[in-house]
Amino acid sequence: MTEAARTEPLLRVRGLEGWYGESHVLHGIDFDVHEGEVVTLLGRNGAGKTSTLLGIMGILPRRAGSVTFEGVETIGMQPRQIARQGIAICPEERGIFSSLSVEENLMLPPRIKDGGLSVERIYDLFPNLRERRRSQGTKLSGGEQQMLAIARILRTGSRLLLLDEPTEGLAPVIVQQIGHTIGALKSEGFTIVLVEQNFRFAASVADRHHVVEQGRVIDVIPNAELDANMDKLHGYLGV
Amino acid sequence: MFDLLGISPQVLMGQLLLGLINGSFYAVLSLGLAVIFGLLNIINFAHGALYMMGAFVAWMLLSYLGVGYWWALILSPLIVGVFGIVLERTMLSRLYKLDHLYGLLLTFGLALIIQGLFRNYYGISGLPYQIPEALSGGQNLGFMFLPNYRAWVVAASAVVCFGTWFMIEKTRLGAYLRAATENPVLVGAFGINVPLMIMLTYGFGVALAGFAGVLAAPIYSVNPNMGADLIIVVFAVVVIGGMGSIMGAILTGYVLGLVEGLTRVFYPEGSAVVIFVIMAIVLLIKPEGLFGKAA
Numbered sequence: 001m002t003e004a005a006r007t008e009p010l011l012r013v014r015g016l017e018g019w020y021g022e023s024h025v026l027h028g029i030d031f032d033v034h035e036g037e038v039v040t041l042l043g044r045n046g047a048g049k050t051s052t053l054l055g056i057m058g059i060l061p062r063r064a065g066s067v068t069f070e071g072v073e074t075i076g077m078q079p080r081q082i083a084r085q086g087i088a089i090c091p092e093e094r095g096i097f098s099s100l101s102v103e104e105n106l107m108l109p110p111r112i113k114d115g116g117l118s119v120e121r122i123y124d125l126f127p128n129l130r131e132r133r134r135s136q137g138t139k140l141s142g143g144e145q146q147m148l149a150i151a152r153i154l155r156t157g158s159r160l161l162l163l164d165e166p167t168e169g170l171a172p173v174i175v176q177q178i179g180h181t182i183g184a185l186k187s188e189g190f191t192i193v194l195v196e197q198n199f200r201f202a203a204s205v206a207d208r209h210h211v212v213e214q215g216r217v218i219d220v221i222p223n224a225e226l227d228a229n230m231d232k233l234h235g236y237l238g239v
Numbered sequence: 240m241f242d243l244l245g246i247s248p249q250v251l252m253g254q255l256l257l258g259l260i261n262g263s264f265y266a267v268l269s270l271g272l273a274v275i276f277g278l279l280n281i282i283n284f285a286h287g288a289l290y291m292m293g294a295f296v297a298w299m300l301l302s303y304l305g306v307g308y309w310w311a312l313i314l315s316p317l318i319v320g321v322f323g324i325v326l327e328r329t330m331l332s333r334l335y336k337l338d339h340l341y342g343l344l345l346t347f348g349l350a351l352i353i354q355g356l357f358r359n360y361y362g363i364s365g366l367p368y369q370i371p372e373a374l375s376g377g378q379n380l381g382f383m384f385l386p387n388y389r390a391w392v393v394a395a396s397a398v399v400c401f402g403t404w405f406m407i408e409k410t411r412l413g414a415y416l417r418a419a420t421e422n423p424v425l426v427g428a429f430g431i432n433v434p435l436m437i438m439l440t441y442g443f444g445v446a447l448a449g450f451a452g453v454l455a456a457p458i459y460s461v462n463p464n465m466g467a468d469l470i471i472v473v474f475a476v477v478v479i480g481g482m483g484s485i486m487g488a489i490l491t492g493y494v495l496g497l498v499e500g501l502t503r504v505f506y507p508e509g510s511a512v513v514i515f516v517i518m519a520i521v522l523l524i525k526p527e528g529l530f531g532k533a534a
């Protein structure tokens with residue numbers, strides 16, 4: 001038994017199924033995330049990565065199976081109750097509010113628990129946001145909006161962060177900056193589920209990768225074994 | 240200068256004041272509609288009936304319980320607000336996932352029922368409500384006579400409009416409201432109780448209507464139809480201003496009240512239709528309204 005398997009996982013997903021109306025998109029997702037880990041969900045477009053995060057958060061219109069967080073079953077809870085357990089999402093479309101200033105966007109998610117980052121610490125991590133805190137949220141560049149979307153969930157005290165493709169469509173230098181940020185968050189003890197298409201980026205930040213295909217996790221690859229599994233992974237991702 | 244046009248300054252100022260009073264009611268009512276529409280996506284056709292209810296509750300408080308104007312100014316909006324919350328919990332909350340049309344039909348039906356009930360019990364002749372002692376009389380400004388109560392209506396509605404605008408645009412609570420208007424799902428996923436906010440917002444929006452009703456009680460007679468007459472104009476105001484903006488709803492309300500007053504001076508025959516003419520023009524040129532965001 002490995003070290004990780006002996007302790008209770010922070011997040012435990014078992015047989016998670018999900019639907020949009022009649023359309024059945026998750027067919028039994030299984031994976032565990034332990035305290036302090038960064039894990040990825042990799043997979044082609046439409047594989048069900050975003051839906052998995054929405055399923056964990058309770059936003060998916062209909063879901064079944066089991067999602068426990070700190071040992072508590074959340075499958076019957078409303079999204080706001082799940083958030084209050086200490087899970088926070090940075091959505092794929094970023095969800096920056098145009099009628100709110102940068103600072104209002106940052107301050108929007110309420111504090112759930114103690115132990116979140118202070119606003120000063122957040123502005124130190126993202127100096128651009130401090131400079132532009134009076135601007136309208138959606139006037140920021142794409143990269144700045146992405147940083148804002150990550151920054152605002154760090155204040156809340158949530159220990160599990162769900163990040164949906166934070167590097168999508170961003171310039172390499174900004175991707176690098178987000179990589180550093182994720183590294184910094186990991187060393188602060190945050191637990192992160194990261195959805196990625198860019199697996200070179202994923203390899204630079206994660207402990208373990210879960211390959212999602214047609215609404216199932218079909219393979220799990222520890223980051224240390226990534227090189228040995230490169231051909232297989234290329235096959236899964238079709239790159 | 241006025242004499243050239245054959246209009247005395249007294250007439251002009253008098254009509255402008257009347258326009259400002261009407262504009263005050265348009266502003267408070269269209270503000271409530273805009274707040275409700277923003278978060279609930281419901282066009283609250285019951286707004287006029289709830290305004291009428293605000294006036295009636297003030298009248299009932301006085302006639303049955305001896306509770307005077309100043310208390311009524313607080314109690315009546317509270318009572319109307321709680322009534323609105325009951326409507327929201329029991330009926331409106333079932334419609335949020337459906338098309339706007341359902342909310343409009345339901346609230347229209349509710350308006351007819353509420354008005355019908357009051358008409359049944361109180362008739363349509365109208366009940367008098369005295370101007371409170373402290374606000375009777377008026378000021379002679381030299382160029383015109385300004386009744387104190389009318390000055391109070393203008394001031395009170397301006398304060399309420401400004402306070403509401405400030406709360407929505409400048410406070411933490413307002414930021415929740417604006418965010419939930421844009422993306423309620425995400426706001427809920429941050430742990431905020433959006434259904435509670437929706438309920439309180441509807442309560443607040445209709446309490447504004449109730450407040451306007453109390454302000455109106457001493458000016459217009461308290462009458463079951465008073466809301467039905469007014470709400471048609473207020474809807475035109477909302478269409479002109481556009482549903483999207485709080486400040487837009489307020490400004491459009493005041494400006495159109497004044498425009499109506501000026502029309503009464505220069506072209507009295509047109510005063511009843513001028514707002515609808517403007518509405519038609521705005522719909523042709525900028526269908527989303529002057530302050531609205533293009534859909």
Ligand SMILES: Nc1ncnc2c1ncn2[C@@H]1O[C@H](COP(=O)(O)OP(=O)(O)O)[C@@H](O)[C@H]1O
Nearest residue numbers: 020023025043044045046047048049050051052
């Ligand atoms: N809002 C939606 N309504 C209906 N089907 C959806 C919706 N969002 C995603 N889907 C479908 O669900 C499947 C999984 O999508 P998604 O979870 O977004 O994949 P990924 O994030 O891996 O690209 C796809 O087939 C997609 O078409």
Ligand SMILES: [Mg+2]
Nearest residue numbers: 049050051092
């Ligand atoms: Mg996705």
